[in-house]
Amino acid sequence: MGRSIYRCIVLTGLLFIILGGVYPLFVTLAGNIFFPTERNGGIIYKDNIAVGAKLIGQNFSSAKYFHGRPSAAGEKGYDGLSSSPSNLASTNIKLYENIKSEIQKTLKENPEIKISDIPNDLVSSSGSGLDPHISLQAALLQVPRVAQARKMSEDKLKTLINSLLEKPALGFIGEENVNVLLLNIRVDEVKNEE
Structure with missing residues (x-):
């Protein structure tokens, strides 16, 4: 023993x-x-002040910024401590109402588009509720609004989007997308350079 x-x-x-x-x-x-940049959450600093994380979506509501996906993380959304999907079934009326509300918001913010132009990722939250990326289509759809609010040319914004376009992993997993925080930081820098 x-x-x-x-x-x-x-x-x-x-x-x-x-x-x-x-x-x-x-x-x-x-x-x-x-993974040197990802190891600490991909925190992005501007003038030694943390402005966000490359790996966590955040809420941009001003017309002069590109908007990301809606968030179901936390009570008010975009809560990094409460990462989760909405867990609403496709037959749940609340999910339908949330998507309908996001569609109306997107149409109001971008009056030149039709409902059929809106990509899924602009009106539905991701599985984590914190996805920092939007599709190329979602970014291009917002170009007229951002260009008008910033008094910039649409071509310049499209060039910025294409310069930050992330290709699918291994060339075939996923789709092309754009990190919203990096795009908005770059748009601010270009506007300040003018």
């Missing part, structure tokens, strides 16, 4: 060292080497 207790203590100690020390250290080092 004494030998069994000894084995249990040694095994517990060994597993503690491996799983509590070696493995976390290995994962941390691998993250630092292979």
Whole structure:
């Protein structure tokens, strides 16, 4: 019996060292080497002030900014501590009302478009509720509004969008998309350069 207790203590100690020390250290080092910007959430600084995270969507409501996907994360949306989908079934009336509300909001903000022009990602939240990307179609749809609000040419905005376009992973997984925060930061920089 004494030998069994000894084995249990040694095994517990060994597993503690491996799983509590070696493995976390290995994962941390691998993250630092292979994912240097993502390891700390992709925080973006402007003049030494954190303005957002590359990996977490945020709410942009001004006409001079590109808007991201709606968020179901948290009570008011875009809550990084409450990442979750709405969990509403496709037959749920609240989901229908949320999408209808987003469609009306998008049409009001972009009066030159038709309802058939609106891509799905502008009116529905993502699985995490914090997706920082929108599709190329969603970005291009907002160009006239942002150009008018900033008194910039639409061609310049389209060039910015194309310069920040992220290709599908491995060339075929997903679709082309644009990070909304990076796009809005770049639009601010270009406007300040003028």
